[in-house]
Amino acid sequence: MTILPLDHGRIRCHLPDRAGIGLKAQHCEEIVASRPAIGFVEVHAENYMMAGGPPLRMLEKIRSSYPLSLHGIGLSIGGDGPLDRAHLMSLKKLLDRFAPAAFSEHLAWSTHNGIFLNNLLPVPYVRRTLARVCDHIDLVQERLGVRMLLENPSSYVVYERSEMTETEFLCEVVKRTGCGLLLDVSNVFVSAVNLAFDPEAYIAGLPAEHIGEIHLAGFSERHDEGGRVLVDAHASPVDQVVWSLYEQVLRRTGPVPTLIEWDHMVPRLPVLLEDAREADRVLAEESIRRSVVRRSA
Numbered sequence: 001m002t003i004l005p006l007d008h009g010r011i012r013c014h015l016p017d018r019a020g021i022g023l024k025a026q027h028c029e030e031i032v033a034s035r036p037a038i039g040f041v042e043v044h045a046e047n048y049m050m051a052g053g054p055p056l057r058m059l060e061k062i063r064s065s066y067p068l069s070l071h072g073i074g075l076s077i078g079g080d081g082p083l084d085r086a087h088l089m090s091l092k093k094l095l096d097r098f099a100p101a102a103f104s105e106h107l108a109w110s111t112h113n114g115i116f117l118n119n120l121l122p123v124p125y126v127r128r129t130l131a132r133v134c135d136h137i138d139l140v141q142e143r144l145g146v147r148m149l150l151e152n153p154s155s156y157v158v159y160e161r162s163e164m165t166e167t168e169f170l171c172e173v174v175k176r177t178g179c180g181l182l183l184d185v186s187n188v189f190v191s192a193v194n195l196a197f198d199p200e201a202y203i204a205g206l207p208a209e210h211i212g213e214i215h216l217a218g219f220s221e222r223h224d225e226g227g228r229v230l231v232d233a234h235a236s237p238v239d240q241v242v243w244s245l246y247e248q249v250l251r252r253t254g255p256v257p258t259l260i261e262w263d264h265m266v267p268r269l270p271v272l273l274e275d276a277r278e279a280d281r282v283l284a285e286e287s288i289r290r291s292v293v294r295r296s297a
Contacts, residue, residue, distance in 0.1 A: 014067065014101035014102065015039065015040050015067050015069055015101045015102050015213065015257035016039045016040065016067065016257060017039075017254075017255035017256060017257055017283060017287075018038070018039025018040070018257065018258075018280055018283060019038065019039050019258050019259070019260060019275075019276040019277070019278075019279035019280045019283065020038055020039045020040035020041055020042055020066075020067075020069065020257065020258070020259050020260070020276070021038055021041060021042070021259070021260050021262075021272045021273070021276050022041070022042050022043070022259065022260070022261050022262060022263065022272075023041040023042065023043045023059075023062065024262075024266050025055070026266065027269045027272070028058045028062065030269050031062060031269070032058075032061055032062065032065075035065060036269070036273055038066065038273070038276055039066075039067070039257065039276075039280070040066055040067040040068065040069055040101065040257065040259075041062060041066045041067075041068060041069070042068070042069035042070070042071050042259050043059065043068070043069075043070060043071065044071055044072070044073050045070050045071065045072045045073070045074075045091055045094055045103075046072070046073055046074045048094055049090040049091075049093075049094060056097075059098065060098075063098055067100075067101040068098055068099075068100040068101060069100060069101060069102040069103075069104070069213065069257070069259065070094065070095065070098070070100040070102065070103045070104070071103075071104050071105075072091065072103070072104065072105040072106075073105075073106065074087060075087060075088075075091075075105050075106075075136075075140065076108070077105050077106065077107060077108065077133055077136050077137065077140070077150070078107060078108050078121075078122075078123035078129065078132070078133055078136075079136075080132065083136055083139060083140070088139075088140065088143050088144070091144060092143060092144055092145075095144055095145075095146065102149060102212065102213055102257070103144065103146045103148050103149070104148060104149035104150070104151055104182040104213060105140070105148060105149075105150060105151065106150075106151045106153065107123065107133070107150050107151060107152060107153050107169075107170070107173075108121055108122065108123065108153050122153055122155055122157070122158075122159075124159040124161065124162060125159070125162045125163060125164050125165065125166060125168070125169045126161065126162065126163045126164075127163055129169075130164075130169060130172055130173065130176075133173055134173055134176045134177050137150065137173065137177040137179050138177055141177065141178070141179065147178060147179060147180060148179050148180070149179065149180045149181060149182040149212045149213055150170070150173060150174075150179050150180070150181055150182065151181075151182040151183075151184055151187075151215070152166065152170060152181070152182075152183060152184055152187055152188065153166075153187060153191070154184070154186075154187040154190045154191055154232035155187075155190075155191040155194060155195055156194050156229065156231075158195060165205070166191075166202070167202055167205035167206055168205070170206060171205070171206065171207055174207055174210050180210050180211070180212035180213075181206065181207070181210050181211045181212065182211075182212065182213045182214070182215060183203075183206065183211045183213070183214050183215070183249065183256075184214075184215040184216075184217070185214060185215065185216055185242055185245050185246050185249055186215065186216055186217040186218070186219055186232060186238070186239075186242050186261075187215070187232055188202055188203060188245065189219070189230070189239075189241060189242055189245055190219050190230040190231070190232050193228060193229075193230045194229055194230055199245055200245075200248060203245070203248065203249055203252065204252070208252040208253045209253075211249075211253050211256055212256070212257070213256065213257045213258070213259065214246070214249065214253075214256050214257070214258040214259070215258075215259050215261050216238045216242060216243075216246060216258060216259065216260055216261065216275070216279065217232065217233075217234045217238065217242075217260070217261035217262065217263075218233060218234060218235060218236030218237050218238055218239060218262070219231060219232055219233055219236070219239065219242075220233040220235065220236065233264060234261050234262055234263040234264055235262070235263070235264035235265040236265075237271070237275060238260065238275055238278075243278070243282070246258075246279075246282060247282055247286075250282065250283070250286040251286070254286065254287075254290060255283045255286055255287050256283075258279045258283065260272055260275045260276050260279060
């Protein structure tokens with residue numbers, strides 16, 4: 001099963017180039033009943049790693065109506081130990097059962113000495129880590145039979161020693177493993193504010209042709225002794241500054257499947273759908289712009 005085929009050198013999901021929403025339990029019945037016009041739904045894989053039961057039956061219902069994106073949060077791709085083979089086996093069963101249109105994971109680590117830390121922690125951008133991350137991705141793609149997407153992290157601190165930038169690290173991972181990228185635009189902005197770099201330069205440094213999905217989410221803001229700190233909270237609407245950055249991303253990539261993320265203080269379904277409609281509007285405008293450019297060329 002190949003989820004993300006190469007299309008003339010560009011990573012393409014089987015997801016439509018439309019907006020999707022993160023599937024939440026409190027919205028499932030309403031989605032089944034009302035069939036809202038969304039491009040796809042995305043779920044956290046670890047929430048469905050069971051043999052049976054109501055959650056899987058409900059996901060099967062929704063999967064029959066919408067393309068599915070499966071987003072992992074527990075593989076610990078950047079961990080210093082071996083990947084959990086039982087976790088990989090559970091993922092494989094889930095992918096075989098639901099045949100998702102996309103599979104993604106995070107550039108992060110969350111386990112150490114067999115202990116799960118329930119957090120997505122940053123990796124040092126050094127050659128040793130690069131080799132380990134690439135080995136892990138190779139194993140995941142081989143065992144699962146998919147070409148996965150790797151998500152850029154939200155960052156709050158940096159390691160004392162780095163041998164490359166985050167974008168250089170991501171570019172090298174893509175080159176060595178053939179994986180694609182899941183570009184979280186909100187994470188880019190959060191990290192840019194916290195670490196004082198230019199988000200537009202960061203995006204310009206990524207291989208646009210390998211971006212297979214985009215995430216948009218809300219962030220929260222705090223102030224401490226060091227000044228302004230943004231937190232990737234996923235508990236509010238997408239901020240206007242992220243919408244603007246998203247439009248700039250699409251100028252480079254063209255329309256890309258885009259997820260509206262909201263994991264905490266989840267609102268009623270119409271609120272999620274409103275952000276999804278806005279993303280669809282931006283995607284449609286970029287499609288029109290590109291059509292006009294081609295006709296005038």
